[in-house]
Structures are given as structure tokens and as C-alpha cells.
Amino acid sequence: MTTDDLTTGDLTTAGQIPSASELAAEASALDAADPLRSLRDEFVGSETSLVYFDGNSLGRPPRSAAARLETFVREEWGGRLIRGWDESWMQLPFLIGDTIGRTALGAAPGQTVIGDSTTVLLYKLLRAAFDSCAAEDPRRVEIVIDRDNFPTDRFLAEGIAAERGGRVRWVEVDRAAGVSPELLREAVGPQTAVVLLSHVAYRSGFLADAAELTRIAHDAGALVLWDLCHSAGSVPIEADAWRFDLAVGCTYKYLNGGPGSPAFAYVAERHQSALAQPIQGWMGAADVFAMGPSYAPGEGMRRFLSGTPPIVGMLALQDTLRLIETVGIEALRKKSVALTEFAVRLADALLAPLGVTLASPRGAGERGGHITLSHPRMREVTARLWEQDVIPDYRDPGGLRIGLSPLSTSFTETLEGMRAVRGALE
Missing domain, CATH: 3.40.640.10 (Type I PLP-dependent aspartate aminotransferase-like (Major domain))
Incomplete structure (x- = not known):
């Protein structure tokens, strides 16, 4: 898989939910093809199992900021x-x-x-x-x-x-x-x-x-x-x-x-x-x-x-500005699109069968760096996820907001978070 493949893929086969191994393999392949993957290590907390879906509210701190x-x-x-x-x-x-x-x-x-x-x-x-x-x-x-x-x-x-x-x-x-x-x-x-x-x-x-x-x-x-x-x-x-x-x-x-x-x-x-x-x-x-x-x-x-x-x-923000200037905003946008496309496909495969709908544009060109998933129980789901160290954001009415920072979020982290959302809904 190359960087051009980051936004391609089909997580469904004959209407079946993909297996855990299939999902993990795709996330791993996307991470391996990501030219910005090493930048994740520049941020505090990226080495932990915590899933952070709120980078569009408060970004992780750069390690160099300390x-x-x-x-x-x-x-x-x-x-x-x-x-x-x-x-x-x-x-x-x-x-x-x-x-x-x-x-x-x-x-x-x-x-x-x-x-x-x-x-x-x-x-x-x-x-x-x-x-x-x-x-x-x-x-x-x-x-x-x-x-x-x-x-x-x-x-x-x-x-x-x-x-x-x-x-x-x-x-x-x-x-x-x-x-x-x-x-x-x-x-x-x-x-x-x-x-x-x-x-x-x-x-x-x-x-x-x-x-x-x-x-x-x-x-x-x-x-x-x-x-x-x-x-x-x-x-x-x-x-x-x-x-x-x-x-x-x-x-x-x-x-x-x-x-x-x-x-x-x-x-x-x-x-x-x-x-x-x-x-x-x-x-x-x-x-x-x-x-x-x-x-x-x-x-x-x-x-x-x-x-x-x-x-x-x-x-602190000077350290992130240095990273952005080094890699270029176009590279960040490409990674951001890939992350949100992956999250949308995961939502279709894992969450749509549970009644979750996408409350964001489907076209990548009409979407920024986050998506919102709608379900009547999302306030309850958000509270439960926070207890599990999975941190999305809630917005009325019934919206679970998934913010994916292209500098600090991996595809594997995105997969783990979306699987946790499914578990909380179940």
C-alpha cells in the first residue's frame, strides 16, 4: 500500500461486518503507508493506550514544549x-x-x-x-x-x-x-x-x-x-x-x-x-x-x-508550527482526509447496523478534520467512553464528535476508538 492508497478500501464484504483481524490489518497497513507516522511520537501521551478523539477541541501537548x-x-x-x-x-x-x-x-x-x-x-x-x-x-x-x-x-x-x-x-x-x-x-x-x-x-x-x-x-x-x-x-x-x-x-x-x-x-x-x-x-x-x-x-x-x-x-504552539512548516499543510490535509475517510468507513461497517448515522458531509472535499456520528444515546455513550480512556466529544442533539489530528492520531488509534464506540452502544 502506498500513500495514494490511504483513502481507498472497502471494509464490508457481502454486508458482513469485517473481522477484528481484517480491521487490524487495514489499520496497520494504513499506518505503515503514512509518511507522517513518526510525528505521532512528538506528542505527550501518544505512547499510551488512551484513544484521543478530541484533538479539534484541545490538541495533545508537544513533548518539546516541556x-x-x-x-x-x-x-x-x-x-x-x-x-x-x-x-x-x-x-x-x-x-x-x-x-x-x-x-x-x-x-x-x-x-x-x-x-x-x-x-x-x-x-x-x-x-x-x-x-x-x-x-x-x-x-x-x-x-x-x-x-x-x-x-x-x-x-x-x-x-x-x-x-x-x-x-x-x-x-x-x-x-x-x-x-x-x-x-x-x-x-x-x-x-x-x-x-x-x-x-x-x-x-x-x-x-x-x-x-x-x-x-x-x-x-x-x-x-x-x-x-x-x-x-x-x-x-x-x-x-x-x-x-x-x-x-x-x-x-x-x-x-x-x-x-x-x-x-x-x-x-x-x-x-x-x-x-x-x-x-x-x-x-x-x-x-x-x-x-x-x-x-x-x-x-x-x-x-x-x-x-x-x-x-x-x-x-508551546511554536513547536507545532515548526512541525507544520516542516511537512507542509498539504501533507497534513492528505493525512486528515485519510483519517476521516477511514473513520467514515468504520462507522458504516461497525456502527450503522446499530442505528448510527453520519451527521457530516460524506464527500472528503466538503469536510474538515472531524466527523459527527448521530444516535439518541450518544451522551450516555460519551460518558461511558471517557471512563474507558476513549475521549470523543459530545454535541447536542445526539452527536458524538470524532476529532482526528493529522499530526498525532494514527489509524490504529482510530480503529480502537471506533470499536470502543460500538462496544459502548452494545
């Missing part, structure tokens, strides 16, 4: 103390931001910065985009967003619309899919200020056609803010080529930055000087240490910072 953090505490923080700000820390949000842009976003330098939480950065950019569009054309008072977008995105859209005298235009979507070009065309128009979309839907794993949806929004005269939380580090993104206006993503999923590691913000260079972000803090000022009587925004991406950067929270 040494990086220890060195930082001893040498940079402990040894240099406050001098660290002048020597390197002040530039870290921009340096790491540019690395994220280069390795995971398809973004030229000077357009990505890392700093606040996902929620805070989404608020900043959504508010800034809404205000800019409304100021240019007072008719533009609508934020377009789908009903099944992540709660934070929906809550922020509602809050900003109320705060700024606007309104939300809801897009009704299939929960097993997402926003299509046809749906967006019907939603946008002369009153649209900003369109807020997720590149990969958090529930179904639906992969949006980001280039086409961006074009549709632009044709309507609107700006687009992309939520990249479930795609950055797993799915190729071409922010510059696809003419993104704005984007935000977290770093604790496929970038393995650790619990609560800070998010990143992308603002296309053409918009940077025109947007006024609403949380005016000292770190976003033109002269950070002038301590002047009034606020003047900094140049470029500095103006989108607010408070003191969370330096410790930025450290």
Missing part, C-alpha cells in the same frame, strides 16, 4: 526578568503571528498577530468591520451569520448588532452541512455590513468554500470575517489569494498551544489603517511607552492589540 517552557522560566523569565520585554517579548505577538500566517493561513507578513482570546479578537474585528461599513454607507446595518455557527460567534453578532443599532440576518442551514454559496447569495444585499462565517463548522465538520463565499460577500459590498478555529493547522487556507478581509482562530486545537492559549487575528493590509478596533489599550498605541494623555492607534497590526501580551501562553 523543555521550551522550562528553559523560558529558568533563563528568560528567571534570568532576564523585565529585560525580556525589550529583548524579545514585545515582538513575539508579531513574530509568531507571521509564522502562523506563513505556515497555516497563506498570509504575507504583517497581517497576523497573536494576543487575546478568540472571543475578544472576534469582538474587536466584528465591531470594527461593522462600524467601518456603517460609516461608509448607513444602510449597511446587518450582520449575516448562520443559525448553527459556534455559540460565541452568534452571541457576539447579536450583542454587537444591539450595541451598534444594527440587526442580525440569520441563515438557516442543515446541521449536517453548512453555508452554501446559494444560501449566502440569498442572505446578502445592500444592507449587509459584515458576513461572519466558520471555515469548518464546529458541529458537522462541513468545509465551506471560502473563496467563493468571500467573493459573494464582496459582490454585495460587504466585508467577511472568517472563524478559522476548526481549520487552522488542519485544512489549507489561502487568506491572501482568497481575498479574506478579516479572520480569527484559536491555537489550542490543531496548533497544540495548550488550554486557553491566545488566539490569532488576521487583517488584510488593505484594511488595517481604516479599521478602528474598539478596545483601546496601551499595547495598541502608536508609542507604547509614551504614556500620553490620549490614544493614537499604532501602525499595522499593532493597532489591533490591547493589553499586555500573554507571553507564556504563546510558547
Whole structure:
């Protein structure tokens, strides 16, 4: 079996469930053909029997992060103390931001910065985009967003619309899919200020056609803010080529930055000087240490910072960025597709006979790095699996979410987890 065979195979024969030996043989063959298989050893816990199906919520920690953090505490923080700000820390949000842009976003330098939480950065950019569009054309008072977008995105859209005298235009979507070009065309128009979309839907794993949806929004005269939380580090993104206006993503999923590691913000260079972000803090000022009587925004991406950067929270993800840059995002996407295709075939063979349905797109080109399996008992199943060191995620209604990180997940681990799901259901 070669790497081209990773997404092929038929686990069923004459409607029969494959034997344990047949399944193990296929998983073993897929692992042997995987050019990224050695990278699994780079992550803490990969040597254990625990099955981790939640890499799209919180990635495993890189082994090298422990040494990086220890060195930082001893040498940079402990040894240099406050001098660290002048020597390197002040530039870290921009340096790491540019690395994220280069390795995971398809973004030229000077357009990505890392700093606040996902929620805070989404608020900043959504508010800034809404205000800019409304100021240019007072008719533009609508934020377009789908009903099944992540709660934070929906809550922020509602809050900003109320705060700024606007309104939300809801897009009704299939929960097993997402926003299509046809749906967006019907939603946008002369009153649209900003369109807020997720590149990969958090529930179904639906992969949006980001280039086409961006074009549709632009044709309507609107700006687009992309939520990249479930795609950055797993799915190729071409922010510059696809003419993104704005984007935000977290770093604790496929970038393995650790619990609560800070998010990143992308603002296309053409918009940077025109947007006024609403949380005016000292770190976003033109002269950070002038301590002047009034606020003047900094140049470029500095103006989108607010408070003191969370330096410790930025450290661990640098090791994953190094791995992504080494192997390339296209290789990660190929492995991700192979993993989800294998999981779908296992679900068809092992779980469909028990009444489980796929609540994600079947086509690999319409799917990100996770799938969702639907059954009325999945909440109970999830609790039982956690007790067995099999860790998926649960999402209402009745959805078992299987997140497969291409850097740290093997095909054998995927098989063992899916067999455990079958056992829990039985």
C-alpha cells in the first residue's frame, strides 16, 4: 500500500461486518503507508493506550514544549526578568503571528498577530468591520451569520448588532452541512455590513468554500470575517489569494498551544489603517511607552492589540508550527482526509447496523478534520467512553464528535476508538 492508497478500501464484504483481524490489518497497513507516522511520537501521551478523539477541541501537548517552557522560566523569565520585554517579548505577538500566517493561513507578513482570546479578537474585528461599513454607507446595518455557527460567534453578532443599532440576518442551514454559496447569495444585499462565517463548522465538520463565499460577500459590498478555529493547522487556507478581509482562530486545537492559549487575528493590509478596533489599550498605541494623555492607534497590526501580551501562553504552539512548516499543510490535509475517510468507513461497517448515522458531509472535499456520528444515546455513550480512556466529544442533539489530528492520531488509534464506540452502544 502506498500513500495514494490511504483513502481507498472497502471494509464490508457481502454486508458482513469485517473481522477484528481484517480491521487490524487495514489499520496497520494504513499506518505503515503514512509518511507522517513518526510525528505521532512528538506528542505527550501518544505512547499510551488512551484513544484521543478530541484533538479539534484541545490538541495533545508537544513533548518539546516541556523543555521550551522550562528553559523560558529558568533563563528568560528567571534570568532576564523585565529585560525580556525589550529583548524579545514585545515582538513575539508579531513574530509568531507571521509564522502562523506563513505556515497555516497563506498570509504575507504583517497581517497576523497573536494576543487575546478568540472571543475578544472576534469582538474587536466584528465591531470594527461593522462600524467601518456603517460609516461608509448607513444602510449597511446587518450582520449575516448562520443559525448553527459556534455559540460565541452568534452571541457576539447579536450583542454587537444591539450595541451598534444594527440587526442580525440569520441563515438557516442543515446541521449536517453548512453555508452554501446559494444560501449566502440569498442572505446578502445592500444592507449587509459584515458576513461572519466558520471555515469548518464546529458541529458537522462541513468545509465551506471560502473563496467563493468571500467573493459573494464582496459582490454585495460587504466585508467577511472568517472563524478559522476548526481549520487552522488542519485544512489549507489561502487568506491572501482568497481575498479574506478579516479572520480569527484559536491555537489550542490543531496548533497544540495548550488550554486557553491566545488566539490569532488576521487583517488584510488593505484594511488595517481604516479599521478602528474598539478596545483601546496601551499595547495598541502608536508609542507604547509614551504614556500620553490620549490614544493614537499604532501602525499595522499593532493597532489591533490591547493589553499586555500573554507571553507564556504563546510558547508551546511554536513547536507545532515548526512541525507544520516542516511537512507542509498539504501533507497534513492528505493525512486528515485519510483519517476521516477511514473513520467514515468504520462507522458504516461497525456502527450503522446499530442505528448510527453520519451527521457530516460524506464527500472528503466538503469536510474538515472531524466527523459527527448521530444516535439518541450518544451522551450516555460519551460518558461511558471517557471512563474507558476513549475521549470523543459530545454535541447536542445526539452527536458524538470524532476529532482526528493529522499530526498525532494514527489509524490504529482510530480503529480502537471506533470499536470502543460500538462496544459502548452494545
